[in-house]
Amino acid sequence: xxxxxxxxxxxxxxxxxxxxxxxxxxxxxxxxxxxxxxxxxxxxxxxxxxxxxxxxxxxxx
Numbered sequence: 001x002x003x004x005x006x007x008x009x010x011x012x013x014x015x016x017x018x019x020x021x022x023x024x025x026x027x028x029x030x031x032x033x034x035x036x037x038x039x040x041x042x043x044x045x046x047x048x049x050x051x052x053x054x055x056x057x058x059x060x061x
Contacts, residue, residue, distance in 0.1 A: 010044060 014021050028036040 013044065 008016070024036060024040060027039065031039075
C-alpha cells in the first residue's frame with residue numbers, strides 16, 4: 001500500500017487522504033498560496049519510510 005501511495009501522482013494522493021487536503025486548504029488560508037505550495041511540494045517529494053517491520057538482517061537463505 002505504501003509503495004502504491006509513493007508512486008501515485010498528487011491528485012491520487014489527495015483522493016486517498018481527504019483530511020490532509022483540508023489541512024492544506026487551511027494552511028493556504030493562513031499562510032498564503034505560494035508558501036503552502038512550497039510546503040506541499042517538499043513534503044510530497046520526500047520518500048516514505050516503510051516502517052520497522054521491513055528491516056533486519058538476512059542470516060541465511
